[in-house]
Amino acid sequence: RLEALMQRCSIPWETQKEAFTVYPVILDANIKDYQSIMLDLPDFLQEKIAFHIKVDLLRSVPMFTKLSNEVLSMLAKLLLDAYAQPKEFIIASGEVGNEMFFLSNGVVEILLPSADG
Numbered sequence: 001r002l003e004a005l006m007q008r009c010s011i012p013w014e015t016q017k018e019a020f021t022v023y024p025v026i027l028d029a030n031i032k033d034y035q036s037i038m039l040d041l042p043d044f045l046q047e048k049i050a051f052h053i054k055v056d057l058l059r060s061v062p063m064f065t066k067l068s069n070e071v072l073s074m075l076a077k078l079l080l081d082a083y084a085q086p087k088e089f090i091i092a093s094g095e096v097g098n099e100m101f102f103l104s105n106g107v108v109e110i111l112l113p114s115a116d117g
Helices: 002-008 013-022 024-028 034-040 043-059 069-078
Strands: none
Touching (some): 002 013, 034 043, 043 069
């Protein structure tokens, strides 16, 4: 439900009011997956809610917990969404990384090479 998404992700009340005003029918829908809820909302609300979800995600990472809301907001604006398909490799052992990944939804499996290669 949209209401659960708003509360879980600490979406500000002003944005919540906009979402409930623009798309009140969704409150009664039996939708379990947040991504489908988001897709039913107008683009401007999807962007606002996605931004707050990113801030909330950053706030949950221990190395970012002491950052101010202003800094978290600046970082959230820099985050890019990426989606991986099941069985898709995100990064391989030994690769030099120049990115940081945050898992906001789903599950990943970490495969390490065995001692004999």
